[in-house]
Amino acid sequence: MKKRLTAIFFVMIMLLSCVACGKQEPAEETVDQKESATAVSNGTLSDDSVVIAVGKTQVTYNEFKIYYNVMKDQYEETLTDALWSYQTDTAQKTVGQEAIEDVVRMIIQVKVIAKAAAADGTVLEADEKEEADHNAQTICEGMDEDTMKQKGITQALLTQVFEENKLAQKMYNVVTGKVDVNVLADQAKAARVQLIYLPYTDGNKETVRATAENLGAQAKKLEGNFYKFAKENTQGTDDIECLVGQMDTRTNLASAVLALKQYETTGVVEESDGFYIAYCVETSNKTINEEYKNDLIAERQVKAFQEAYSQWSENYGVRVSKSLLVDKL
Numbered sequence: 001m002k003k004r005l006t007a008i009f010f011v012m013i014m015l016l017s018c019v020a021c022g023k024q025e026p027a028e029e030t031v032d033q034k035e036s037a038t039a040v041s042n043g044t045l046s047d048d049s050v051v052i053a054v055g056k057t058q059v060t061y062n063e064f065k066i067y068y069n070v071m072k073d074q075y076e077e078t079l080t081d082a083l084w085s086y087q088t089d090t091a092q093k094t095v096g097q098e099a100i101e102d103v104v105r106m107i108i109q110v111k112v113i114a115k116a117a118a119a120d121g122t123v124l125e126a127d128e129k130e131e132a133d134h135n136a137q138t139i140c141e142g143m144d145e146d147t148m149k150q151k152g153i154t155q156a157l158l159t160q161v162f163e164e165n166k167l168a169q170k171m172y173n174v175v176t177g178k179v180d181v182n183v184l185a186d187q188a189k190a191a192r193v194q195l196i197y198l199p200y201t202d203g204n205k206e207t208v209r210a211t212a213e214n215l216g217a218q219a220k221k222l223e224g225n226f227y228k229f230a231k232e233n234t235q236g237t238d239d240i241e242c243l244v245g246q247m248d249t250r251t252n253l254a255s256a257v258l259a260l261k262q263y264e265t266t267g268v269v270e271e272s273d274g275f276y277i278a279y280c281v282e283t284s285n286k287t288i289n290e291e292y293k294n295d296l297i298a299e300r301q302v303k304a305f306q307e308a309y310s311q312w313s314e315n316y317g318v319r320v321s322k323s324l325l326v327d328k329l
Contacts, residue, residue: 041061051320052108054318055115063152069152104324113309114168117168122167132162186246191282192242194230195234195240197275197276212275216268250271252269253276253278256269256278264279264280
């Protein structure tokens with residue numbers, strides 16, 4: 001039943017990850033927006049305490065716990081209680097505290113999108129509401145009373161959560177449905193490569209260039225696994241293998257990559273963000289170009305939704321309970 005609950009939230013979690021770039025700390029209070037946030041509870045929290053307010057929309061502690069427990073359940077096989085309390089390097093917070101902040105952001109995003117849907121006139125159809133209610137009922141029937149109480153679950157509240165997440169997905173489809181999905185054949189030309197990436201600053205550019213030249217010389221003579229070599233030497237990213245194509249903003253890299261034959265390696269390629277060395281795994285072909293085309297369309301859709309969400313979020317003040325942000329759950 002736990003896996004079923006997580007699966008229903010999976011689309012929502014993936015959807016909301018696209019508005020998380022440049023994420024901010026959950027605000028304890030922000031005002032001077034078009035719709036000011038209502039008050040929230042501080043001190044000892046009970047199940048019906050208001051812990052988040054997005055404009056006039058209020059979120060109770062019980063509703064927060066549903067989202068929190070879904071997230072925690074996803075990681076419980078790898079995160080023991082001890083690891084959940086592990087202190088990270090980020091502002092002396094525990095993994096659990098950072099999870100609370102992530103859930104707060106997620107809930108704020110859902111509520112903002114729901115408000116945008118109302119303003120847009122986007123609503124769930126009867127069959128969509130029935131599906132949400134059926135999912136909630138099925139999950140509740142598979143839980144004992146103590147578990148439901150611990151997780152803050154009631155059928156009515158779970159139905160509401162499912163409906164709002166369906167609505168968020170629907171608004172995503174409304175926004176991205178307006179995106180231009182036309183990609184010309186020459187724009188979709190790409191190759192699959194493995195990359196060594198070395199970022200630089202104005203102060204260390206020439207030092208990094210020398211390192212890159214040394215690695216480039218080694219790469220040309222490499223007889224072993226390039227992926228392993230790249231993994232050991234790339235900096236600032238774990239994204240070793242990817243598609244690079246005609247529409248890449250790294251134009252020097254794109255030109256160098258598309259000129260490669262299979263299993264060839266570029267020299268050192270300079271871009272504004274760093275130096276690159278690329279190894280061609282697979283040259284341009286119909287399958288790769290189609291995958292790259294789909295990636296381009298997805299990027300356009302995500303960008304459109306990010307821009308829309310940014311505009312929506314400016315319309316509402318947000319308050320978050322101080323007690324919630326220090327809660328250890």
